[in-house]
Amino acid sequence: MITSPNLELSPEAMQRMGESYLRAIVDHLTNLPQSPRSNLDNAAEIARALREPAPQSGTPVDELLQFLMQRVIPHSINSAHPAYLGYIPGGGLFPSAVAEFLAAAVNRYVGVWYAAPAAARLETNALEWFAEFMGYPAGTRGIFTSGGSLANFSAVIAARKHILNENISAGTIYLSDQTHHCVMKAAMLAGIPERNIRVLKSDEYFRAVPEFFELAIKADLKNGLRPFMIVGNAGTTNTGAIDPLRELAELSEKYSLWYHIDGAYGGFFNLCEEGKRKLLGVERSDSIVLDPHKGLFVPYGCGSLLVKDGERLRRSHVLKADYLQDQFTPEDETNFSEYSPELTRPFRGLQVWLPLKMFGVPAFRENLAEKLRLTEWMYERFLAEPGFECLSVPELSVITFRYRPLRGDIAAFNRRLQAFIMKSGKLFLSSTILKGQFAIRVCILSFRTHQTEVEEAFEVIKWAKEEVEKTD
Known part of the structure; x- marks a missing residue:
């Protein structure tokens, strides 16, 4: 009888591999302060030199570790470094990295509630904590995403479904010229015509100007278009500027528009008193994006979206399938596949839950x-x-x-x-x-x-x- 190669490592081999990789990681993090802040010299040549065909034989794990730590990881921007002050740093908490390893190793399926009810509840706990941080009510629902780009995408989808339904071609969205470009991309991916994306001039402090928003809304209404969404910024990427959040809330209420806040960078500052004073009005939004891989310092690949009326998020994403008929979700729990574009996805929330539980808010x-x-x-x-x-x-x-x-x-x-x-x-x-x-x-x-x-x-x-x- 022909048998396939054994891909399962022995307990001893798993232990050895885990210990050697852990030693390398601890050594890397311990020496971060002395390491280069970036190393992009000859980057194109180095990348080209790494091209290779698919391997037809195995390589010892220690050789692979040496290859990664010497030829791959050093040739990069060292975004974990204490002196990394570019773009939007986060750092990458070690407990979050351990949580990611644990989540991947046990490989629990959190895409639907009934496959891992306890794990889904931990993710839900973390999202409920976020809602509390932002002053959102009990009916809030949310999702973890790979980052702010996909979180903003789901926000646009929810707003489009709730206000436009099928009349997408007339929908118009309003944002300042300091808004992250992923919001415009999200609108395009959601089917909003590029000609209907209103990028409005900011003031001398790089904040949105509500008067410009209202003028644009009035003009679009006069021309038979359907304004449906206003986007405010709780900390722009360019300057960290905070839009006049309360004034934008009043404008959205006046014209019955969906009010979304991109707080991917700045939203978590609402946790501290000084930040809360600066972010007054954030609680009046219909939805908000928060990136734990920024303001909560977890590794890259962890964003989130909160929607105040959780059922609106669900209605914009839910579909049924015959092959999912065995699943069930209690009324007070969340089936994340019904709130997100994703079905299969990692147990993302663990990398947030674990450090919050370890260190406390x-x-x-x-x-x-x-x-x-x-x-x-x-x-x-x-x-x-x-x-x-x-x-x-x-x-x-x-x-x-x-x-x-x-x-x-x-x-x-x-x-x-x-x-x-x-x-x-x-x-x-x-x-x-x-x-x-x-x-x-x-x-x-x-x-x-x-x-x-x-x-x-x-x-x-x-x-x-x-x-x-x-x-x-």
């Missing part, structure tokens, strides 16, 4: 409050340092700045400044364009970034400015 609240204090400290340093200027006033934890050289082109100098900082390996910063002006961004959000790292970062920026000046 106050630990996250205090970490988020610390990031706001650190941002204010660095912002004041930029204002006090001759030659530097900030292009926005930070509301959360993003600072945009540039240096004004005594001569030469400002944008060109700052492009060289950012490139020099990146090349030095001492700090990772990203850039953006604000009202046509090149700006360097600092985003302070990682749980590994504290006062020492922020002070060092500021000194690196000053040093880099002096070095670039010498070359002019």
Whole structure:
């Protein structure tokens, strides 16, 4: 009789593999502060060199580990580093990584409630906690997603179904020019014509202007279109700006529109008192996106959506299938496949539930409050340092700045400044364009970034400015 190769490892082999990989991970995390902030030199050549045909024979696990730790992981942006201040950091909590490993190893199916009722309840608990954090009522339902992009997509789908039903071609959506591009992509994927996506000019503080929204809504109504959704930002990616959330809520109520908030970056700041004061009105939205892989510091691949009227989320996603007739869900529980585009998916909620249970909510609240204090400290340093200027006033934890050289082109100098900082390996910063002006961004959000790292970062920026000046 022909038998297939055994893919099951022995208990001893599993133990050895787990221990060797764990040692490598612990060593990697322990040495993070001394490691490069990024390493993208010869990136294209390195990537091309890794092309290979499908393997026809096996490779020892230790060789594969060495390959990953030496030839793959180092050639990247080190987004787990304490000095990673680019884009939107998160850090990646180790307990969340362990939770992902556990979830994958036991391989429980959480797509439908009856396949793993206890696991589904833990995910539901975490989402109910999120609803409480945002001031949402008991009828709220939510889903975990891979990130803000798919969470925003499901929000648009829910709004489209509730207000437009089948009349998609006339639907119009309203958002500011600082809204994350994934919202526009979500609207396009949801079938909203691109010509009906109203991207409206923001004010000098990069916030939405409700008056512009209302003018656009009135014009569309006059032209026979069907306004259906307003999008507000609880912390934009560019500057961390917070839109006038209460005014947008009043506008949506006035015209009976769905009010959605993209809080992927900034929503969890509602946990701390200072953040709550800044985010007044977030509780008036119909839906909100929150990314645990940002504000709760879990590894990449964990977003979420809350919808205040949970039945609206369900109606926009639920379908029946004969092969699912054996499943059942009690009235007070959630079958996530009925609220999401996904049927098969990982046990995502465990990577949120485990660290929240381990550390407790106050630990996250205090970490988020610390990031706001650190941002204010660095912002004041930029204002006090001759030659530097900030292009926005930070509301959360993003600072945009540039240096004004005594001569030469400002944008060109700052492009060289950012490139020099990146090349030095001492700090990772990203850039953006604000009202046509090149700006360097600092985003302070990682749980590994504290006062020492922020002070060092500021000194690196000053040093880099002096070095670039010498070359002019």
